[in-house]
Amino acid sequence: MPLIHAAIRRHFLATAVAVGLAALLACGAAASSLNSPNNPSSTATGKVAVVITDCPSDQWAEIGVIVRSIALVPKGQAASTAVQVYDGSQDTVQTNLVDLDSLGSLLSKATLPEGTYDRVLVKIDAKPTTIILAPSLDASGNAQNAIPSSQIEVNGIQDGNGWVNLPLIRLQADLQIVTGQTTAVQLDFDLSHPLFVVAHNEPGGTTTYVLTFQVRHKPHVALHKLNLHHNLGQVTAIAADAKSFTLRTLHQQDLSIQLDPTNGTLFFDLDTPAGVPTILSVAPALLSAGKYAKVQTRFQNDGSLYAVRVWFSADQTKLPKFTPEGHVVGVDLTAGTVLVLNGDGRPTLIQVNDATQFFFQGATTAIGSGKAFLSKVYRDFKVQVIVADPLAVPPVATAIDIQHGNLDGAFQNATTDGFSYQKAIWAHTDTTALGYGSGFSWWNFAFPTTASTDLTSFIAKANATGTNLRAFGASTLDWDATNAKWVALDAIFIPSQVSVDSQLVSAGYASGAMTISYAYRQSDGTLTPTTLVVNLSSATGAETIVTEFSRRALGTVGDPLVGVSAVLPANWPTKLATGAKVRVFGIPKGDGTLDAYVVNIFK
Secondary structure, three states, X not given: OOOOOHHHHHHHHHHHHOOXXXXXXXXXXXXXXXXXXXXXXXXXXXXXXXXXXXXXXXXEEEEEEOEEEEEEEEOOOOHHHOEXXXXXXXXXXXXXXXXXXXXXXXXXXXXXXXXXXEEEEEEEEOOHHHOEEEEOOOOOOOOOOOOOHHHEEEOOOEOOOOEEEOOOEEEEEEEEEOOOOEEEEEEEEEOOOOOOEEEEEOOOOOEEEEEOOOEEEEOOOOHHHXXXXXXXXXXXXXXXXXXXXXXXXXXXXXXXXXEOOOOOEEEEEOOOOOOOOEEEOOOOOXXXXXXXXXXXXXXXXXXXXXXXXXXXEOOOOHHHHHOOEEEEEEEEOOOOEEEEEOOOOOEEEEEEEEEEEEEEOOOOOOOEXXXXXXXXXXXOOEEEEEEOOOOOOOOEEEEEEEEEOEEEEEEEOOOOOOEEEEEEEOOEEEEEEEEEEEEEEEEEOOOHHHOEOOHHHHHHHHOOOOOOOOOEEEEEEEEEOOOOEEEEEEEEEEOEEOOOOOEEEEEEEEOOEEEEEEEEEOOOOOEEEEEEEEEOXXXXXXXXXXXXXXXXXXXXXXXXXXXXXXXXXXXXXXXXXXXXXXXXXXXXXXXXXXEEEEEEEEO
């Protein structure tokens, strides 16, 4: 019998699996055929976990892709010497990247030759039939149909298998593999990147969606602070001392998971009528090989993997029904309900009562309870819900674990005490105030190595001034138990589109800047002509991304329907001359000008 039958496999792939780069080091095998990259005669090895996350996007309910290969490149050597650490050539399930916002997905750990690695090679299946694009809810809160594969294209040169090599990813800090130690590499798919998904309206009323995969290395925190996605699979073995067990994941990877010897692990036996949890430091007798399990794990600083919560059953279909998991898309304080999207973009209504307890990132101490705490639960929070009766309509939550708290929107009223995010959601606007967390830092999108703790500079940048300029950002939240409120651990300035409509270059590029003109839509709907000075950078490592889009005529064959090509700085004066049609994404400087991150040129 397959591990997860077809009827629920798609749901699990989005909410509990995550193949991706998710600790994709593996196939459970060490790269033993290679010697240490910086010491050819050495046979010493260390362990590494590669974790995948994504920058969130509320435009999509599902972006499902299949990762075909991951390889690490030894420092100082050619890319052709890369050590393949994940082989997904036979994989048949997609990873929902949307479901991984700021949750690390760990598939397995790998043993690698001791040495230094500084680059990562990734291959993605680019065949449209293997990609899922499902928009988020419409203005009425209804799920939308997935985009047909005939309207999907992937930018890049495909090989004979229909796979594309992503641009070589350089690690922001070298990866040191040391004997007896475990380290981690965290990679982000940038779903919010202006080029990740670009929709083009074609003659005849159809729309083509062009995907340009954007992946970057994100410096990871200490191992024990990584917030890991849940793993789903089948128990294959229990240790003789019952202090650990082995889980075979959906991708046939074996994870050795230890029980917490100090705090204990919370076990939920879903085959008992009430499913009452028990805290144990050894596996319960009813957890045996062959049972299906969903496991919440935490790394320890020594690299060992501890189980925080374990849900298990002889019936695999009980697991997803018992623990709804997904993004919050609505909170009704009056009715005491929360609307949660599952991995397929389908909303699930959850009832909260006075006995409902709220937790943060798997902690065993509640941070709040009852309907009143719903005022501190915001749209886009990633939650897991434990319900008393999965067949109830609506199900009543006994506990809601906030796996990740994040907010985004336009910065408002930044002061030394805090700031607010303002975000338009359908027919209303949410404004949420935050304080500053310990060690608060900020940086421009895609440049985390420039993180700053200068609060004065942050306030000036967040309170951008100028014609219709607003600074947008996103923050990871932490719970301030002393003051019972959410605080921002960071603030990332995100490029925003200057306007929905295209812009015209009114003064061509010269000396690092150009001027664009467009119609700015006022709050009352009126259009006001305006101009804006746009700064472009040609600095290595911080170069503005300038691309040119072109279309071929319908009915012809050969080139892709929509072509995307990079424009080098030497050609900017020609391509960005007066009269060019562009779409600009950037970050306000605070002086009335804009620093461009992406400039799209349209013919």
